[in-house]
Amino acid sequence: MIFTLERLLDSICGVLKENYPDIPTYSNPSKQGTSVPCFFVFFMPTDTENRIGRRFMRNIGIDIVYLVENSDPDIYDQMISVADRLDFILEFIPCEDGKLRTYD
Numbered sequence: 528m529i530f531t532l533e534r535l536l537d538s539i540c541g542v543l544k545e546n547y548p549d550i551p552t553y554s555n556p557s558k559q560g561t562s563v564p565c566f567f568v569f570f571m572p573t574d575t576e577n578r579i580g581r582r583f584m585r586n587i588g589i590d591i592v593y594l595v596e597n598s599d600p601d602i603y604d605q606m607i608s609v610a611d612r613l614d615f616i617l618e619f620i621p622c623e624d625g626k627l628r629t630y631d
Contacts, residue, residue, distance in 0.1 A: 530622075532587070534622065536568060536570075538621055538622055539591070540552045541621070542617060543566050546616050547566070550564050550565060550566060551565045552567075552568060553565060553566065554568050555567075555569070564594060564605070565593075566591060566594070567591070567592040568592075570587070570590075573585055593606060593613075
C-alpha cells in the first residue's frame with residue numbers, strides 16, 4: 528500500500544458515508560450550495576516531531592465538521608449524538624491492507 532493523504536481522506540469519507548448514508552460528505556470546505564445536514568472533512572496544519580535515531584513522527588490533523596441548520600430545535604442533541612458516534616466509528620480507519628488507529 529502506498530500511503531497518500533488523498534487515500535486517507537477517501538477512507539474517512541467512506542466511513543462517514545457507511546454510517547450516515549443520508550448525510551452528504553464533502554472533502555472541500557469551500558463547497559457552495561450544500562444541503563444541511565452535511566459533513567466537511569479537511570486537513571489541519573501538520574507538525575513533525577523528532578524521534579530517536581533520526582526518525583520523525585508526523586501528526587496529521589483532520590477536522591470533521593458536522594453542519595446543521597441553526598433553526599433546528601434539537602440541534603444540540605443532534606450534535607452530541609453525532610460526536611459520540613464519530614468518536615466510536617473513527618477509532619480505526621480502514622485502509623487497503625489494514626487499519627490506521629486514530630487518537631486525540
